[in-house]
Amino acid sequence: MTTESADVVIIGGGIIGMATAYYLAKLGSDVVVVEKGEIAGGTSSKCDGNILAIDKEPGFDSQMSLESQKLVSQLVMELDEEFEYRAPGSILVCESDEEMEAAEMWVNRQKEVGLPFRMLDRGEIRSEWKYMADDIHGGLECATDSTVNPVLLTYSMAVTAERLGARLKTHTWVTGIRLDPSGAVEGVETSSGLIRTKHVVNAAGVWSKPIAQMVGIEIPVEPRKGHILVSSRTESIGTRKVMEFSYLMSKFGKERKVDQLTEQYGVALVFEPTASQNFLIGSSREFVGFDMKINVDVIRCIARRAIRFFPVMKDIPVLRSYCGLRPWTPDHLPIVSRVEEVPGFYIAAGHEGDGISLAAITGKVMSECITGQETTISIEPLHYNRFKKEAGKR
């Protein structure tokens, strides 16, 4: 057991922790990242990889994504390694006139806050997507949405942070957080010794709740399981992300016109082509604790949903499937916040399915917050105080 010290200790080596480490290291902070497994070994490698505004609530949420998109486009220049970045935009498709009307309202609200959204008619969908089902009514586009390989982006931030002096401690887990008599952070106890520090960032994703409990703070972050299928290499179906409009309904827990299993598993089409000639198919959302077993019934349900939109997929083999746990919060916004009751304790967690999208902006504002600078965007809406009354409820 050894004792070392650092300006900031980040708990969690996922994309949020690594973004925070990178931006802090860039500002000259002495950073240590403590990760119980491998870098990007949790949710950051069991997801797909997008920086999306298209599915964010118009206003603060979508603007936060737009800021993150700008930062990621800069990271292409700043980081030491390539991460399969592209910015082809993304689209949502509608199954009915009713959805088209809702989509139009969504587009108008996004345009009002200055985002590059537009409607797509049936003809535009047909000409871009030759394999899309004939009965799709139309859709909408967000022109700036971008895509990355999430594992490569996490590693790229990790190696760049390391070059800037950050220390990464993998296979090291946190056993406690030490507070001084006044209640302020004094150090982090780990499986390989004490690290003295005055600042701790809880970037532990789905495991952030027990970390917060170490300092007596309750945060309502719960694991929400999602499955993804990987196709074999195939002729191109499309070159950018497409989701069904009712994905938004599923995301925000609203009622949809789908069969019972699709509803129960929160299944909605998400199609994401990769640079390796295959594509990822999602998505599902379930609260089943920390169970990480693949549920074949969910996989089948996702496949059926995908074939409804792309009938050609019934003849494309699935290579494999995987699932991950998304750190859910009750209002679908992350917690990016200082904790006043415990000076020196910060939370950057609870991004659910937006961790890749919001990692850059989260890391940036967290680094600004810790070093006492003005934050790039206001983080008041992301303060953990908003859950104080209803902590633990779902």
Next chain:
Amino acid sequence: MSEVQQTDLLIVGAGPAGLSAAATISADRDFRVMVIDEFPEPGGRLLGQFHEERNHSWWIGKIVAADLIIQNTLAGVMIQCGVSVYGLELLPDGWRVLTSKGDIRTKYLLLATGAAEVPMPISGWTLPGVMSIGAAQVMANVHQVKPGERGYIVGVNVLSLAIAKELVVAGIEIEGIALPPDDLFAMEETNPVAAIELLTRLSDAAPAPWMRWGGKLAQKMKLSRLIASCFPKKGVKVWDLPLQLRTALVSIQGVDQVESVIVADVTRSGEIIEGSQREIEVDFVAIAGGLYPLAELAALAGCPFLYVSELGGNIPVHNERLKTTLPNLYVAGNITGVEGAQVAMAQGRLAAHSISYDAGWFACEEEPKLLDAIAEVKEVRRSAMIQFHPEIDSARKRIYELFEHWM
């Protein structure tokens, strides 16, 4: 999707272990038994194996398999081939097995999935005409098509010598059996000393006299270094095979398929001697990287594992009765560790008795049979022609101990 099939015991793998288990259990009672396999015909690795016994008669796997298949057919066992398993789910009363031909529900599940080969990424190994040595065996002995007219084998181990011998019997020219290059990452057996140590385990089935009387004595006296030093550069003929322990296969050449290999002489410790490289024309290359237990389904089921190098890799934790730590799930054959077909067959019979015993019929009558079956596995292992690893018994004990600890 076809409708759900029901059975009492589902065996995954119609090889020596799976077919023996099915024949044993169904011979005893009225019990629905189903065997499935991904390969188009039953028999598994039995189909491609033959070797000369101590009394100079031939043991032919195809005949052994045919006999087991007849026993099973007469006993009413359903054998379905061309079926791939892609999911396993534990139910309160058994297992749900997801296959390419629909779901199967079974009370008991026996995984007898055998082994797969360790690949060796030698330069040029993706060229058509480069194949695993097991594939060469399947081509020549199961389908009776030569993998090529003239080939090179890379990798010196029990499997490569046994199969090389079979290929020669089938009329295929083997230009040489050489070592892999020593810069191949993480591979054992890339130097002459290690290869000879390995060959001494062939005991009395060893292909050359010095290995026969070597055997355990060579191991004990650390004679391998000496033998490696004396080993002639041009190789020796053993079993009529050109065994080249001082030669490494450096790369495989060809535009769209194998045209030749580059080989080179190596020092006793496996380093390539500069200037000794030469090109030899061949039309196929067989890579013999050794076997590892094919245990993906056990992982999918949720079994804990132990890495045991003596047994070839990661082994699902099980006890001497071949029960895993999960309810109603059993393992038999090479999934429990790499050994020969006769051991796998004895394990299949043991698994059958173990399942019968656990199912609770005539328990007091079954126990002696079960104990006999355990003793039989040990006896078959002890008298096997080919000793895969000298430390198999103690390695297996470690797994059984972990099972007790786990439960």
Next chain:
Amino acid sequence: MRKSLRINHHPLLGEMDKKVISFTYNGEKLQGLEGEPIAVALLANHIRILRRHEESGSARGLYCGIGHCMECRVELLGKGQVRACLTPLKEGMEIREGSRLPNAITGRVDS
């Protein structure tokens, strides 16, 4: 005419007793034995190239022979991608080698 690779009289295993049938590979009419894996029928016709790597275009063939490595993927008309080492040959099958595909994302167009 090249020497056949079939082992017609194996000293220990005897002879194969299977019906000769016709199939096509990349449009060429060939003969094989009913029920033997596609990869075997092709090998017997001296055909080893089963696939072009989808990205690099390099030639690929059978590797493990037991369905595990997935290197032998060919296109079977009406079935899509199948493993040539596990798929039994049937009369009249139309088979094509797995082909290189343009990559719409990286922009590589040659196929």
